[in-house]
Amino acid sequence: MPDSATLIMLLEGTCATLYMTLVSTLFGYVLGLPMGIVLAVTDREGIKPNKFVYKLLDFFSNIIRSIPFLILLILVIPLTKAIVGKSYGSSATVVPLVIAAAPFIARMVEASLKEVDKGVVEAAQSMGAGMFTIIYKVLLAEARTSLLVGVTIAVGTILGYSAMAGAVGGGGLGDIAVRYGYHRYQSDIMIITIVILVVLVQILQGIGMLLSKRLDRRVNK
Amino acid sequence: MEKKEIVLELKHVRKDFGNGPVLKDISLQLHKGEVMVFIGPSGCGKSTLLRCINGLEGIQGGEILLNGKLISTENTKWSEVRQKIGMVFQSYDLFPHMTVMENILLGPVKVQGRNRKEAEQEAERLLERVGLSDKQRAFPAQLSGGQKQRAAIVRALIMKPQILLFDEVTAALDPEMVREVLDVMLELAKSGGTMMIVTHELSFAKAVADRIIFLDDGIIVESGTPEEFFTRQKTERAQRFLNTFIFREEKGGDEA
Ligand SMILES: Nc1ncnc2c1ncn2[C@@H]1O[C@H](COP(=O)(O)OP(=O)(O)O)[C@@H](O)[C@H]1O
Numbered sequence A: 001m002p003d004s005a006t007l008i009m010l011l012e013g014t015c016a017t018l019y020m021t022l023v024s025t026l027f028g029y030v031l032g033l034p035m036g037i038v039l040a041v042t043d044r045e046g047i048k049p050n051k052f053v054y055k056l057l058d059f060f061s062n063i064i065r066s067i068p069f070l071i072l073l074i075l076v077i078p079l080t081k082a083i084v085g086k087s088y089g090s091s092a093t094v095v096p097l098v099i100a101a102a103p104f105i106a107r108m109v110e111a112s113l114k115e116v117d118k119g120v121v122e123a124a125q126s127m128g129a130g131m132f133t134i135i136y137k138v139l140l141a142e143a144r145t146s147l148l149v150g151v152t153i154a155v156g157t158i159l160g161y162s163a164m165a166g167a168v169g170g171g172g173l174g175d176i177a178v179r180y181g182y183h184r185y186q187s188d189i190m191i192i193t194i195v196i197l198v199v200l201v202q203i204l205q206g207i208g209m210l211l212s213k214r215l216d217r218r219v220n221k
Numbered sequence B: 001m002e003k004k005e006i007v008l009e010l011k012h013v014r015k016d017f018g019n020g021p022v023l024k025d026i027s028l029q030l031h032k033g034e035v036m037v038f039i040g041p042s043g044c045g046k047s048t049l050l051r052c053i054n055g056l057e058g059i060q061g062g063e064i065l066l067n068g069k070l071i072s073t074e075n076t077k078w079s080e081v082r083q084k085i086g087m088v089f090q091s092y093d094l095f096p097h098m099t100v101m102e103n104i105l106l107g108p109v110k111v112q113g114r115n116r117k118e119a120e121q122e123a124e125r126l127l128e129r130v131g132l133s134d135k136q137r138a139f140p141a142q143l144s145g146g147q148k149q150r151a152a153i154v155r156a157l158i159m160k161p162q163i164l165l166f167d168e169v170t171a172a173l174d175p176e177m178v179r180e181v182l183d184v185m186l187e188l189a190k191s192g193g194t195m196m197i198v199t200h201e202l203s204f205a206k207a208v209a210d211r212i213i214f215l216d217d218g219i220i221v222e223s224g225t226p227e228e229f230f231t232r233q234k235t236e237r238a239q240r241f242l243n244t245f246i247f248r249e250e251k252g253g254d255e256a
């Protein structure tokens, strides 16, 4: 059984991980949601096709997504320092996390919005609804269950990335696992951090799935 | 029908998706209060024609005029035009996450910026007119096909369009629900609505139409009163088309 100092450390690590994950998810969506909307809208089949804008965003998001996260982490250190003031710790990890998550979130948002029945979108167009009304009242509203499933996936993925950032002093549970489990061979602590990570993912996913089911009106209940 | 003003005019409209014209040279005039019914074999371009009028598809040649004003231009404000030309689709296309009432209010409140209370009262009147008073709070998934289509008609009606386009609105319905939707349309026609209807229900076409237009292969083959069309077809194509229907109806009768 770990002593109380270890327990406190684990508790703090859990909080740091949650903090990184949730803040990064939030900012990931601040960037990724508009990006995903623009991708869906400007696509060839979208409500306002624009090849140039689509290709630009498409290219941009593919580039970032093809950079391995650990490399990205190091690449953006100058930016991280400029924004947060230092390059280690959980706040610093938020910067690369957001940059890695935004394109991935954008792609999920795009996919969710493209799932919306084309007929329903045309029905809105046929009564004169403008682009913003369609985006807000039809696309986002009708895709909301799928969007929430996306949030759940994003949270899980970002949590995983945040643990990876531990390898380079990113703070949180990943950091603890690497420092104690890898460098000091204290595998019991490593196992505990893994268990906590798994439980966190399960809880967050559970909440996400529950919410998305609640919001689904398409099925007769 | 004489001397009524022309609401919609098509002049030599051509539509091409890129692999040969689908509409070749369509010219027609729709007058105020007129009910125009389009019939023709599947794939002849009926849906495409309605979609062009509503701006859901662009045209490659000719002109479309609404109240004498050209609407088939590059910089047409379709949002404004479409408020004057309502459309009802075969697949209803109600917004699944909204109640019937929310579906109906989206147009008047969000698009036209009308007062919500006033729109709600009108929605209630219209729902009553189509026999859906008790379904205001229902979600589309809780309605039958016929009920969904009647709700979709109300959703189009509340915009007070000058013209209503109906594209095979009963084609996806179970037979016992066809009637309830056609009755609503018949009532709209009687109360002076200006409508363009695509349908395969020939007896309905006969009852509701001021003019029947027979389309085949992207051209208007015949255009006349229901009486003319059903008793004295001018072309062999129309005759053949009607014959296949009569045969189908007889066969259907045998099975019943
Ligand atoms: N988006 C499209 N792209 C290419 N061809 C199309 C498209 N929509 C319709 N068509 C073609 O146009 C023709 C007319 O279709 P449509 O107007 O749906 O016929 P109808 O409604 O009379 O059954 C068909 O040959 C169809 O394949």
Ligand SMILES: [Mg+2]
Pocket: B046, B047, B048, B168
């Ligand atoms: Mg059709």
